[in-house]
Amino acid sequence: MKSCIQRVFLTKGVDDLKIQNGEIWVIAEQVKGNLKEVSFELLGKARELAVKDGFPVTVVVMGSGIVAMANDLITYGADRVILIDDPRLSLYQNDIYALVLENLIRKYNPGIVLFSASYSSSEFSATVGAKLGTGVAAHSVDLYFDEQGEFVQVTPAFGGRVLGEILCPQTRPIVASIKPGVFKKPDKDPARQGEIIEASAAGLEHYESPLKALMVVQENLSGLPLEGAEIVLAGGWGVGSAEVWQLLEKLAQGLNGAVGCTRPALDEGWAKGEHELIGVSGKTIRPKVYIGFGVSGATHHVVGIKDSGIVINVNNNSNAPVFQISDYGVVADVKELLPALLEIIEEQSNIHN
Amino acid sequence: MNIAVCVKPVPDPKFYDKITINPKTKLLERNKIPMAINPSDKNAIETAMQLKELYGAKIILISMAPPEAKEILKEGLAMGVDEAYLLSDRAFAGADTYATAKTLAAGLNKLGFFNLIITGSESVDGGTSHVPSQLGELMGLPHLNHVIAMVTEGDILKMKTKIENGYMVYEGRLPMVLGVGKEINTPRYVSLMGVVKAQGKPYTVWGLKDLQLEADDVGLAGSLTQPGSLKTPPNERKVEMIDGDLEEKAGKILEILHTAGVLN
Numbered sequence: 218m219k220s221c222i223q224r225v226f227l228t229k230g231v232d233d234l235k236i237q238n239g240e241i242w243v244i245a246e247q248v249k250g251n252l253k254e255v256s257f258e259l260l261g262k263a264r265e266l267a268v269k270d271g272f273p274v275t276v277v278v279m280g281s282g283i284v285a286m287a288n289d290l291i292t293y294g295a296d297r298v299i300l301i302d303d304p305r306l307s308l309y310q311n312d313i314y315a316l317v318l319e320n321l322i323r324k325y326n327p328g329i330v331l332f333s334a335s336y337s338s339s340e341f342s343a344t345v346g347a348k349l350g351t352g353v354a355a356h357s358v359d360l361y362f363d364e365q366g367e368f369v370q371v372t373p374a375f376g377g378r379v380l381g382e383i384l385c386p387q388t389r390p391i392v393a394s395i396k397p398g399v400f401k402k403p404d405k406d407p408a409r410q411g412e413i414i415e416a417s418a419a420g421l422e423h424y425e426s427p428l429k430a431l432m433v434v435q436e437n438l439s440g441l442p443l444e445g446a447e448i449v450l451a452g453g454w455g456v457g458s459a460e461v462w463q464l465l466e467k468l469a470q471g472l473n474g475a476v477g478c479t480r481p482a483l484d485e486g487w488a489k490g491e492h493e494l495i496g497v498s499g500k501t502i503r504p505k506v507y508i509g510f511g512v513s514g515a516t517h518h519v520v521g522i523k524d525s526g527i528v529i530n531v532n533n534n535s536n537a538p539v540f541q542i543s544d545y546g547v548v549a550d551v552k553e554l555l556p557a558l559l560e561i562i563e564e565q566s567n568i569h570n
Numbered sequence: 571m572n573i574a575v576c577v578k579p580v581p582d583p584k585f586y587d588k589i590t591i592n593p594k595t596k597l598l599e600r601n602k603i604p605m606a607i608n609p610s611d612k613n614a615i616e617t618a619m620q621l622k623e624l625y626g627a628k629i630i631l632i633s634m635a636p637p638e639a640k641e642i643l644k645e646g647l648a649m650g651v652d653e654a655y656l657l658s659d660r661a662f663a664g665a666d667t668y669a670t671a672k673t674l675a676a677g678l679n680k681l682g683f684f685n686l687i688i689t690g691s692e693s694v695d696g697g698t699s700h701v702p703s704q705l706g707e708l709m710g711l712p713h714l715n716h717v718i719a720m721v722t723e724g725d726i727l728k729m730k731t732k733i734e735n736g737y738m739v740y741e742g743r744l745p746m747v748l749g750v751g752k753e754i755n756t757p758r759y760v761s762l763m764g765v766v767k768a769q770g771k772p773y774t775v776w777g778l779k780d781l782q783l784e785a786d787d788v789g790l791a792g793s794l795t796q797p798g799s800l801k802t803p804p805n806e807r808k809v810e811m812i813d814g815d816l817e818e819k820a821g822k823i824l825e826i827l828h829t830a831g832v833l834n
Binding site: 248308309310311312335336337339340343344346347348350351352353354355356369372373374375376377378379380381382383384385386387388426427428429430431432433434435436438447448472473474490491492497498505506508515516517520523526527528529538540541542543544545546547548549553554557558560561562 | 697703731741801808811816831833
């Protein structure tokens with residue numbers, strides 16, 4: 218069943234919309250016409266907050282050629298989607314995007330505005346917040362209303378060693394960016410209905426930007442992505458060499474798992490790239506099983522795996538801090554255990570074939 | 571060319587796993603941790619130095635920090651920066667990124683015109699990455715963060731910024747505020763000669779009155795966000811160690827995977 222589309226143009230009858238002051242907005246993130254998963258994750262969290270707060274959830278999508286995205290967002294929980302489809306928004310750039318969103322926010326006065334904490338959207342959130350003169354919490358890992366009804370944003374500091382609560386008591390809207398992967402993507406409800414509003418890129422009429430975004434280049438990554446993988450094999454400094462890293466990759470392939478890494482393994486050049494990095498400056502993952510090989514247990518890595526199902530760690534040091542955050546610990550040399558694991562898998566696949 | 575580089579002294583990231591929260595006061599215990607220049611701020615200094623070597627420039631360093639930050643600023647002077655300004659006042663304590671940007675903007679405005687204001691893209695302690703954008707907005711200048719490559723042609727800048735699994739290309743015009751990432755260059759080491767030269771370079775400390783700001787504009791009072799309580803991430807796991815020889819250990823791991831239902 219298709220959701221009901223009601224088109225309302227902002228140029229007429231804005232007041233008729235009777236938009237409550239206090240609603241929660243999600244600023245969707247799209248690159249080249251593809252909505253990023255984090256947009257849905259934020260939508261899921263906004264829905265959860267809205268139930269407690271009683272306000273509707275609005276998603277704002279900015280870009281060029283984006284109209285088709287609205288239905289998807291409604292089926293994932295949006296009450297209202299505001300589309301700003303304009304050729305001048307085809308590529309993200311901070312001044313133009315922030316000017317348009319600032320105008321929209323001043324018009325509707327939402328209570329809370331949520332952004333992705335990607336590189337671009339973090340910058341976007343800080344720019345809009347400064348234009349509005351309101352507080353911005355960065356890369357939050359939790360959001361909730363406390364007993365007094367205050368909106369609390371939990372953000373990590375010192376590489377995730379500490380979680381701090383951030384409040385924004387004096388100014389509205391409250392702006393927060395949220396790390397991709399922290400919240401779960403909600404279930405789709407194809408029968409859900411919502412309202413679609415097409416707004417103009419108000420604010421750009423007389424604006425000449427001193428900046429010009431010329432192009433965006435994003436690699437198509439090989440291998441199974443970390444997000445969504447049921448098994449993640451993560452390697453740390455203790456893997457020890459590029460040769461042993463190959464065994465880790467081979468095992469991941471055999472188990473149909475994804476490969477992740479810690480910062481030292483990335484710096485050594487063993488891992489394929491930053492897209493494999495797990496933790497505060499990398500990804501937050503929630504596989505059914507995480508197996509760490511030679512991972513020391515530094516906080517900036519382990520905060521990224523805390524929502525995993527079962528956590529297994531292999532380390533040759535029986536006192537490695539990583540065992541404290543594991544369900545199962547194996548004291549073994551990674552370069553010996555990996556071949557042993559590969560051998561069993563090969564045997565089993567021989568039996569099956 | 572006039573270039574300003576904003577730097578932040580941070581607790582040395584090598585020691586972050588030693589940071590604890592005092593169970594009684596609920597405050598951070600970080601006293602024994604030495605201070606260091608925020609890593610990407612070193613890249614900001616290096617960016618400025620390379621421009622100076624190419625085109626000639628006067629570079630000033632500016633920081634909002636307690637008086638102890640002198641050592642950190644001296645390190646910048648030793649890298650080749652010409653002058654350093656420390657914005658230091660009890661009233662600045664507890665500033666969020668917005669109040670910090672406001673204070674830095676006041677210092678920069680007092681100093682005059684800059685073709686380029688460069689900061690690190692994010693601090694390693696708080697890591698918000700907000701200051702470059704907030705500073706740009708407060709100073710009414712175009713800004714760009716996470717810059718990982720840059721070429722200049724007169725007043726025109728061509729820049730690459732980092733995004734997930736890729737990059738964007740921008741063109742901009744000076745004056746600008748830039749936040750640079752660690753990918754942009756490799757910061758130079760401080761030479762002995764540099765340290766000697768740093769001793770004779772101008773070092774100025776300004777307080778609230780020098781910046782013509784009110785106490786309500788700065789520090790915790792001038793902050794838009796307020797800190798609530800602190801906690802350490804909870805850990806509900808209890809480890810069970812797997813014993814046996816290699817084969818047994820490997821077998822047990824696969825058994826766990828099997829039970830979890832993740833093997834096809």
